[in-house]
Amino acid sequence: MTAPLSPRLLSVATASPPHVLHQSEVTMRARDIFGRRQGEFDRIAPVFENAGIRTRRSVQPIAWYSEPAGWPERTRAYLEGGCDLFIAAAQNALDKAGLQASDVDTVVTVSSTGIATPSLEARAAERLGLRPDVARIPVFGLGCAGGVTGLGLAAKLAKATPGSLVLLVCVELCTLSFRGEAFSKANIVATALFGDGAAAALVRAGDRDGAVEITGSAEHQWPGTLDIMGWDVDAEGLGVVFAKSIPPFAEEHLGAAMEGLLARMGLAREDVGRFACHPGGAKVITALERSLGLPQGELDIERDVLSEFGNMSAPTALFVLDRVLERPGPDVTVLTAMGPGFTASACALARVA
Template sequence: MKSYISAIGTANPPYKLPQMRIADFMAEAVSMNAAEKKKLTALYRSTGIQYRYTVLADYTRRNGAFDFYSNTPDLEPFPTIDRRMQLYKQHAVPLCTEAIRNCLLAYPDFSPTQITHLITVSCTGMYAPGIDIELVETIGLATNIQRTAINFMGCYAAFNALKTADAICKSNPEAKVLVVCVELCTIHFQKYKTEDHLLSNAIFADGAAAVIMEASPRNEYSISIESLYCDLHFDGKNDMAWHIGNFGFEMTLSSYIPDLIKNGIRQLTERLLKHLKLTTHDIHLFAIHPGGKRILEVIEQQLGLCKEDNRYAYQTLKAYGNMSSPTILFVLKALWNDLQQSDAGKNILSFAFGPGLTLESMLLKVHYR
């Protein structure tokens, strides 16, 4: 028995900002001199990102017209955890709702009450009763729906949600599982000049994505989960981390991460494919989490890929930045939108990475009926 992704929906908040405009905001916010701003501008240009989305209107304004941040030269007093969580609670559910409705456009005759399981994913905010219960009420899901929350796992968390949905579908042929990922990364801006924080501020963005998974394909196209494999590289556990500080969630994001992934990605791929008796020559399509441009490049080097093979990751990175957990679903959505009947039977190799250092991999297959 297999599980199938039957539909994917995505959503972003209303404020779409050019990457270099964000660079200007950041340079002003941390009071950079001319030399520091020049280096920051080079960093932002090197990311491969053209636009990012945010729930915060402040990023579209200059100091003196802020609603969230303080209208002072140093932004003090800086927003507390409580203030940031209020913002998360205000925006997370509406963004989830938009992604779910976008997903359900593929089901004109489908009632949300038919959904049997709800899996919510987020690492940028939390409260209780949480977004799962609010979505039951907002979307009109059955009140006896089975709910699971996956929190604080970072960019690879969607893989854990898909694993959970896969297990549910395999154990219950009647299951219809809704997976929803939402991250508001931009509410956690930290005004330090350290390399980790400057890099985090340069790539992360806001977004949400939703998928429907079932034990049998419903639409003309569907994608089945064929195999999953996860590994840990403890050498990198201090290079990617996520901690709650007094003034927001603080990301540690080392420039060494691409090298760590480079050292493990080939072995990860071989182990995933081994028990299916496949090789990389049997892979036709790729859906890789764009944790950063350099990460995509080292994966290409190790697996012998070209940039065109990795086009869906680059498209997502360019248009949205890194939205943490929803990002891989944006990549899959971009791939999905290009599917044709001739793609039936093609294998898709997918990766995502996160704190640990965690390396997640997944093999999927395209189905057409």
């Protein structure tokens, strides 16, 4: 009996909203908003300079963030901007693969920065041209790990039904969580880091299309770490939780966890030609290099994506993967990210002839 073909990545593509926010402009706007606490803000302000971010994209112009916003205003912005980005990212992935929306059998939607019922893929279905019988799988709560975990889920779904086409779309509008009334270190750090964006991927098993096989995926959750990252939900919307400093945690713990992740995917450390990582921030990237035993500066694409787009949560790792796959590269790439839980997620990809 012939072994089933591994799921293949047919394309990966990205999409960005129209408003470009320069870090210097964001810093000045934040200083104005928090001006009543100028002295305290100035002590925290270096995070804007040290974040490794030059620009990021937003679904709203910068003036929007100076006005009070609650659940209704944030949700309207999420639904409008999220649907537009969903369609743009999905269409870009379809165009790259030479496919139509009507070819899609299953849609996996990953988003943790807003609430939509009906979910985003249902709202976007007619505009995009999805079939009425398409299977819909919306996923909430994965945060920054969502792009990697979502790709692993898409691969498993494709493998379960060879020949079916699975569309993964990650949409995150992180900037909508900004709180002008909440002067906290977590809110300031989020303001310095967060951007909006979307990414999509097409996966299919059972044929030889696509130059990249998805050979495995795995996750690791550290016990007793639920408070490291997440959302607080209150009357105003979703408020960011950064209860512990993530860079030192990553530097201390990710390396050992990665050994287990690789083993569960049938890999050893020496098999990996490149790690493609979610760039949560400049200090996080440095911590990842140290924890994974990489030369300083190895994660150059990650730094470029962070500088241009900021931390977009779930889509960011796929922005990195898109650029990694554009280069002539190693046979095996491991895509990895950390997110709420606190969790590390990994997905192994192998180039094929």
